[in-house]
Amino acid sequence: MFKRILIANRGEIAVRIIRACRELDIETVAVYSQADEASLHVQLATQAVCIGPAKAAQSYLNQTAILSAAVESGCEAIHPGYGFLSENGEFAELCEKCGLTFIGPSPAVLNQMGNKAAARALMQQVGVPVVPGSDGPVKDAAQAAVVAQAIGYPVLVKASAGGGGRGMRRVYRPEELAPAFASAQAEAEACFGDGEMYLEKLILHPRHIEFQIMADRFGHVVHLGERDCSIQRKNQKLLEESPSKALTPQLREQMGAAAVAAAKACGYEGAGTVEFVVDPAGNFYFIEMNTRIQVEHPVTEMVTGIDLVREQLRVAVGLPLSFTQAPLTGHAIEVRINAEDPAAGFRPVPGKTEFVHFPGGNGVRVDSALYSGFTLSPYYDSLAAKVIVHAPTRLAAIRKMRRALEELVIEGYPTTADLGHLILYHPDFLKGSYDTGFLDKELDTLLRWGEECPRSGSEEEAAR
Numbered sequence: 001m002f003k004r005i006l007i008a009n010r011g012e013i014a015v016r017i018i019r020a021c022r023e024l025d026i027e028t029v030a031v032y033s034q035a036d037e038a039s040l041h042v043q044l045a046t047q048a049v050c051i052g053p054a055k056a057a058q059s060y061l062n063q064t065a066i067l068s069a070a071v072e073s074g075c076e077a078i079h080p081g082y083g084f085l086s087e088n089g090e091f092a093e094l095c096e097k098c099g100l101t102f103i104g105p106s107p108a109v110l111n112q113m114g115n116k117a118a119a120r121a122l123m124q125q126v127g128v129p130v131v132p133g134s135d136g137p138v139k140d141a142a143q144a145a146v147v148a149q150a151i152g153y154p155v156l157v158k159a160s161a162g163g164g165g166r167g168m169r170r171v172y173r174p175e176e177l178a179p180a181f182a183s184a185q186a187e188a189e190a191c192f193g194d195g196e197m198y199l200e201k202l203i204l205h206p207r208h209i210e211f212q213i214m215a216d217r218f219g220h221v222v223h224l225g226e227r228d229c230s231i232q233r234k235n236q237k238l239l240e241e242s243p244s245k246a247l248t249p250q251l252r253e254q255m256g257a258a259a260v261a262a263a264k265a266c267g268y269e270g271a272g273t274v275e276f277v278v279d280p281a282g283n284f285y286f287i288e289m290n291t292r293i294q295v296e297h298p299v300t301e302m303v304t305g306i307d308l309v310r311e312q313l314r315v316a317v318g319l320p321l322s323f324t325q326a327p328l329t330g331h332a333i334e335v336r337i338n339a340e341d342p343a344a345g346f347r348p349v350p351g352k353t354e355f356v357h358f359p360g361g362n363g364v365r366v367d368s369a370l371y372s373g374f375t376l377s378p379y380y381d382s383l384a385a386k387v388i389v390h391a392p393t394r395l396a397a398i399r400k401m402r403r404a405l406e407e408l409v410i411e412g413y414p415t416t417a418d419l420g421h422l423i424l425y426h427p428d429f430l431k432g433s434y435d436t437g438f439l440d441k442e443l444d445t446l447l448r449w450g451e452e453c454p455r456s457g458s459e460e461e462a463a464r
């Protein structure tokens with residue numbers, strides 16, 4: 001196993017990776033920006049190196065500073081976490097050139113799957129169903145209009161480099177296409193420095209269902225079941241669960257096989273996620289592959305008992321996966337606790353954490369870098385904590401999550417915790433009949449409930 005690695009990330013995922021390393025006796029080197037000096041990951045690591053000013057472009061995206069820190073501190077490998085440099089093929093290649101192992105797939109895979117239009121093309125070649133759309137990128141709004149006419153409205157304009165729900169626009173009528181194209185492209189250029197766009201048909205009332213993949217160097221490619229991530233705001237996930245109420249055993253098998261085929265098609269190594277949308281008739285379509293550890297990975301860890309970060313480290317050092325099949329037990333749910341105000345369009349509201357208390361007890365896990373007195377920086381994303389629960393049945397998991405969120409205390413700024421709690425009482429959520437439009441449609445109702453506080457009822461009935 002590695003003796004010492006650098007973690008090129010911050011916040012809860014840096015802490016998560018440090019924990020896995022400590023359990024494997026691996027020393028850790030944290031990197032931090034000037035805004036993150038007091039961060040938990042800096043305190044928990046064996047050693048910490050400041051890599052630049054607060055702005056991510058000058059610190060967590062500063063490849064030279066990170067590589068120098070790794071080499072100078074005697075690291076053998078770099079774990080990129082999620083976001084930042086985690087899907088950057090150029091960075092993975094530079095790691096190799098510096099004699100460092102990049103903990104993730106090869107640069108070629110990152111480049112192929114990091115471009116969503118290119119990933120679509122590869123999936124089509126190997127027979128994984130993709131959303132009807134353009135063959136590769138479209139060069140301008142005029143060409144997009146021709147494709148849209150052919151596949152039929154509504155359509156979704158998407159950036160090839162997109163991520164985090166950015167760079168995409170829904171288009172319902174031809175006259176909306178040109179302005180939507182322009183604004184999506186401008187956003188993509190600003191966020192990703194890449195304005196390449198493609199087109200997909202907008203699937204109506206879809207579920208977002210993704211499969212966790214693990215692959216090693218010896219040709220083992222295993223999927224670890226699905227996560228239903230349909231509770232979203234602004235095309236970003238807020239609550240995830242496994243298994244999904246939307247999948248029959250047959251559909252699960254078909255989608256799992258497609259996810260494995262996707263990973264095999266690109267020569268995948270390490271942890272990855274194959275994302276699909278599923279329409280109400282049960283047709284599934286590939287939308288993208290995330291070539292990294294994902295925010296919601298603990299949901300899968302709870303139902304499989306497998307430590308995915310540990311497996312990433314094993315694969316990266318050249319060991320085989322420690323399992324061949326993933327037995328799935330019980331039900332897991334994650335609620336993301338973001339420092340955001342749901343009543344104000346989920347506006348980020350970072351600030352000083354005056355006091356924090358995390359829930360505990362059997363089957364409850366909290367991944368977070370918060371502590372009382374810690375100030376959340378406006379420079380980075382608003383994820384403050386993840387609360388994850390595991391129980392034998394879905395209803396038991398829902399009840400455990402309710403009580404966990406009731407125990408959670410975060411003082412200092414508004415969060416999404418209360419909204420997460422309210423969702424757990426919604427009849428459609430209890431029935432498991434929700435799609436990616438659920439939160440948009442029900443937000444006002446949920447916020448009103450929040451004011452009225454009627455959180456009780458015959459949930460067992462509704463869940464049947």
Ligand code: ADP
Pocket residue numbers: 082083084087161162163164165236237290293294295296381
């Ligand atoms: P997940 O797909 O794991 O649920 P999210 O979409 O919530 O992840 O994104 C996780 C983090 O990574 C967020 O901070 C998000 O802003 C960032 N992120 C995701 N994709 C990209 C990308 N292509 N480029 C830069 N940052 C990204």
Ligand code: ADP
Pocket residue numbers: 131156162163164165166200201202203204206208232235236275277287288436
């Ligand atoms: P990102 O890289 O930002 O995560 P994705 O392609 O994964 O982008 O899409 C994010 C979300 O947008 C999905 O989870 C889903 O809710 C919605 N979405 C994406 N593609 C489609 C589509 N073709 N039809 C309907 N919804 C879609």
Ligand code: MG
Pocket residue numbers: 275288
């Ligand atoms: Mg996605």
